[in-house]
Amino acid sequence: MTFEPVSALEVSGVGFAYPRRQVLEDVSFRIPPGCFCVLLGINGAGKTTLFSLVTRLFLCRTGSIRIFGRDLARESHGALGDLGVVFQQPTLDLDLSALQNLKYHCALHGLRPGEMRPRIDAALAVAGLAERAKDKVRALSGGQRRRLELARALLHQPRLLLADEPTVGLDVHSRQAIIDQVRGICADRGVGVLWATHLVDEVQASDLVLLLHQGRLLYQGSAEGLLAETRTESVHAAFNRMTGAAEAA
Numbered sequence: 066m067t068f069e070p071v072s073a074l075e076v077s078g079v080g081f082a083y084p085r086r087q088v089l090e091d092v093s094f095r096i097p098p099g100c101f102c103v104l105l106g107i108n109g110a111g112k113t114t115l116f117s118l119v120t121r122l123f124l125c126r127t128g129s130i131r132i133f134g135r136d137l138a139r140e141s142h143g144a145l146g147d148l149g150v151v152f153q154q155p156t157l158d159l160d161l162s163a164l165q166n167l168k169y170h171c172a173l174h175g176l177r178p179g180e181m182r183p184r185i186d187a188a189l190a191v192a193g194l195a196e197r198a199k200d201k202v203r204a205l206s207g208g209q210r211r212r213l214e215l216a217r218a219l220l221h222q223p224r225l226l227l228a229d230e231p232t233v234g235l236d237v238h239s240r241q242a243i244i245d246q247v248r249g250i251c252a253d254r255g256v257g258v259l260w261a262t263h264l265v266d267e268v269q270a271s272d273l274v275l276l277l278h279q280g281r282l283l284y285q286g287s288a289e290g291l292l293a294e295t296r297t298e299s300v301h302a303a304f305n306r307m308t309g310a311a312e313a314a
């Protein structure tokens with residue numbers, strides 16, 4: 066008898082419609098623990114809608130979603146406890162300091178005061194913001210705010226991290242710093258990552274790729290497999306070939 070290891074995230078047959086608009090259809094995939102998974106799709110593909118379902122901002126009425134084996138509809142508290150999220154729209158309180166924002170998140174997750182400070186100090190150090198802890202978020206740059214959001218999303222030590230276009234608007238150095246940090250967490254701590262982007266150059270050969278287009282998954286598998294399947298030499302070319310073929314069909 067063989068046991069399949071539990072997936073960090075398992076999405077099965079998920080569909081979703083806004084009034085008069087079907088935006089996700091029969092979306093199914095699994096992300097193993099420790100896997101960096103890129104959800105690739107152009108504007109309007111349905112990435113944020115999928116995130117809204119996995120974070121339970123929207124109820125999933127068609128299909129099911131499991132986080133480390135826990136069904137989001139039936140065991141939402143336990144399932145969401147394993148989840149860290151960086152939303153597309155910034156959600157830091159601009160009038161609180163970096164430190165206060167992090168403390169607030171710790172309190173929401175029920176961390177004891179004694180546990181909070183060491184975690185916050187470590188998170189600020191990793192984010193390169195130790196010197197800025199007492200500054201209001203309003204005084205931080207766009208890249209520093211993004212790093213703070215990422216630090217906050219990891220404070221309760223989630224086993225699954227969702228990041229929705231977290232590098233948009235950042236310069237090339239800030240972008241690379243954030244990607245490197247998340248890839249490090251994935252490799253060192255075994256955190257499963259779902260990284261939504263339309264930036265094809267964020268994909269690496271070893272990544273799991275989900276190509277979402279007009280609400281459907283056109284491809285799921287390794288980045289190398291994507292090139293082989295489309296007989297192309299870059300993710301960019303593969304992406305264009307697959308989405309072009311889907312639109313022509």
Ligand SMILES: Nc1ncnc2c1ncn2[C@@H]1O[C@H](COP(=O)(O)OP(=O)(O)OP(=O)(O)O)[C@@H](O)[C@H]1O
Nearest residue numbers: 083084086088106107108109110111112113114115
């Ligand atoms: N609240 C809403 N009401 C109606 N339609 C919506 C709503 N939010 C999104 N949509 C539509 O659903 C589709 C998917 O949008 P969604 O934001 O999920 O895509 P996305 O891949 O995240 O795009 P982007 O990269 O631009 O953020 C689009 O056609 C969008 O216009």
